[in-house]
Amino acid sequence: MYRLVSISSKEDIFPELRDMPIGLLLEYHNLNREYESYTQAQLLIGMCMDNRKHLLIPDNFAFIIRAGGANLRYSEFKVSYAIAVGGVKSIALIGHNQCGMVNLVARKNIFINGLVENAGWDREWAEEHFNQFAPMFEIGNEVDFVLSEAKRLRLRYPKIQVAPLLYKVEDNLLYQIKES
Ligand SMILES: [Zn+2]
Numbered sequence: 600m601y602r603l604v605s606i607s608s609k610e611d612i613f614p615e616l617r618d619m620p621i622g623l624l625l626e627y628h629n630l631n632r633e634y635e636s637y638t639q640a641q642l643l644i645g646m647c648m649d650n651r652k653h654l655l656i657p658d659n660f661a662f663i664i665r666a667g668g669a670n671l672r673y674s675e676f677k678v679s680y681a682i683a684v685g686g687v688k689s690i691a692l693i694g695h696n697q698c699g700m701v702n703l704v705a706r707k708n709i710f711i712n713g714l715v716e717n718a719g720w721d722r723e724w725a726e727e728h729f730n731q732f733a734p735m736f737e738i739g740n741e742v743d744f745v746l747s748e749a750k751r752l753r754l755r756y757p758k759i760q761v762a763p764l765l766y767k768v769e770d771n772l773l774y775q776i777k778e779s
Contacts, residue, residue: 601742603765604775606630613762613775620661620689621762628655628773642689643681645671645748651768652695662687668700668738669693669745671752682756690752690759693773694738694745695766701741703733741765742776 606612606629609622616622620642626632634657643662646652647669654663662681664674669692671678681687699706707729714725738744745763752761765774 600779601746602777602779603742604777606773606775611775615760616762616775619760620687621691621760621764624654624656624661624691625764625773625775627657627660631655640681640685640687642691643678643685643687644691644693645669645674645678646693646766647695647698647700649695649698649768651697652693652766653771661691667736668698668741669695669748670700670736670738671748673735675755678752678756682759688759690756690761691764692745692749692752692761693764693766694741695768696741697768698738698741700736700738703737707733746776746778 604611606625609617609626609630612622612625616625624642627634637657637659639659640662641660643664645664648665648667662685664671664677666674710729711722711725714720714728715722742765749761749763763776765776767774
């Protein structure tokens, strides 16, 4: 189980994140913290490709990998690069509600017809493409997925701080996720 924790002041930020790069992200985006200037990235942000989301952060503040559902399983080399070469020590993993990577099977026909009509694909290829990749990219539930993905990343990169967050598309704010 989990609950979402909103941020209306700096004190609402979980103590382990406060004054850390992920806490600063929450302050910039939710609390209109005045932008500082950065010469190098402070953290890596993993977020969905969805067009409804836009982060309010200073230039140079973060590496950002955008992939459907904030799923970094197939972006591992880029994650490693941000840590090893970019020097970041934190990852904010931002899922969002109403994510298109939830229940992909419900959009199977739209997907196949769209590839046929919009891209000029053969129907059979489009169907094969969906059947091959939908199980890899399906995330099930937005919050459960970022929680499990955060766990996976913590095991993979033990010295890196990883926080699962949720972006609500209704209010464009970030929420912390309290795991229980
Ligand atoms: Zn999404």
